[in-house]
Amino acid sequence: MSFMDLRQWIGLLEKEGELRRIGALVDWDRELGAITRRVLEKKGPALLFENIKGYRTGRCTKLLASGLGSLPRLALALGFPKDVPNRDLVQHVTTKNRETIPPRIVATGPVKDVVVPRDAVDQTELPVPKWHFREGGRYIHTFSGIVTRDPDTRVMNVGIYRGMIGRKDTTPFLLIKGGQHWGQHFLKYAARGEPMPVACVIGWDPIMPFLAGSPIPAGVCEWDVMGAYRGEPVELVRCETVDLDVPAGAEIVVEGVISDDPATYETEGPFGEFTGYVSDIPTPRPTMRITCLTHRRDPIFRGCLEGTLPGSYSENSVMSSVQRAAIAWNILTAAGIPGIRDVFVPPITNGVNIVVQIKKAYQGQPKQIAAALWGNSAAQFRYKHVTVVEEDIDPSSYEQVDWAFAHRVNAGEGGLIVFPGIFGSPIDPSTPLADRDVAQLGTGLWNRVLIDATRSWKFERRPEWGGERFPPTVRPAPEDEARVRERWTELGLGDL
Ligand SMILES: Cc1cc2nc3c(=O)[nH]c(=O)nc-3n(C[C@H](O)[C@H](O)[C@H](O)COP(=O)(O)O)c2cc1C
Incomplete structure (x- = not known):
């Protein structure tokens, strides 16, 4: 398994002919999402948008989408050739999901190149798309690894949960209490009367969304499982303002806290969901208050056009x-x-x-x-x-x-x-x-x-059916099939 950050992943995609750089000016407001949809419909490559309206200069100027938008690209991310069968990937993942290599904490890394303190944070400095015209806002977290910690066991969890820009330093999330793992953490913090610390990792090894977006069992830290996939410990650095650790080579990390006080909730939704439908109605939801933002120099934003429709798989x-x-x-x-x-x-x-x-x-x-x-x-x-x-x-x-x-x-x-x-x-x-x-x-x-859709065992075995519970199918007898195969050319059917 290769060792990757987002830039190495982009390099690999480019080498394999799986990436297109979009140099033309593209609007983050609906246009970027519509382009991504059309490319998905055409079973096209990953897209690196390099000229986004309003973001030609500034804190962040590029966005990667659809990096894992095809089975061949997922195969590459997992270290397989592009044409590996789905079944082989499933077998590999079944095994690897059960393995762990704990992470290594390092003093610093590129993600600390720039540290933006709380008062200077403005999420709209990032080229966050409004992916779809019916969405309630600009969805900043569609493919980010959302990191939380169990306050009892101190085990970290990394999940993907949708989050929308609220104010310049707030992010309401679809947070299902007690459902997914960060929801379980949230309930524990709420019981203690404390806000939950959160770190949102935008852009790193594609193994992060692959595992963050999947229910690895509770109590198992996804950083450990990612280490097993990568074949060596993930290098993590401590966050600036919250008690959490994030990849040293991540592009962008947003730190903050989420309170269970409904007075802090902000309206979130709707969102173009994986079902292919616009999810729900705008609803007040738990909201992250940002305490810090760190990033690499010239960071690359990572987002995902959600929503699968027949013919365009997300x-x-x-x-x-x-x-x-x-x-x-x-x-x-x-x-x-x-x-x-x-x-x-x-x-x-x-x-x-x-x-x-x-x-x-x-x-x-x-x-x-x-x-x-x-x-x-x-x-x-x-x-x-x-x-x-x-x-x-x-x-x-x-x-x-x-x-x-x-x-x-x-x-x-x-x-x-x-x-x-x-x-x-x-x-x-x-x-x-x-x-x-x-x-x-x-x-x-x-x-x-x-x-x-299995054959019932309530039926009696019948001698007429060769002692089976179900009648035989209409497939010809093996000896008849063999004879026909032998005579195929003679029958004038050799071209079929
Ligand atoms: C691209 C993508 C987007 C997702 N968006 C959400 C979301 O908005 N809300 C949510 O609850 N789960 C979402 N999920 C599913 C969760 O990430 C998934 O249930 C995962 O298991 C959560 O992590 P956990 O099991 O550690 O809680 C998304 C998954 C992916 C791959």
């Missing part, structure tokens, strides 16, 4: 197709469920849908799989629809899964199970707003579905 989709499958696989293994052969997340669903392939060992196994996934906190936002298929169905083939759905599912006989009112997603447009009220409910409520 970086989140690409990462989720690998990470959400790997995380589910580890959950099922830890639950002791036998016979897991493959796990597939269709990128278009970001892991809201997941297909698990098994060698069926007992009738209740698919329900056990769904229960294990839904009982895990990684199911926040994800795994709403779980489909279980057998080993003869390729989970990555929509055609094969659909065939199994059509002919192996008996909805009235347990083939379709709805688990109502379990924790879920506050940004799912199919859920009524009342069931997405984070202030009232803590997080959204979901009706989750299991599609058991």
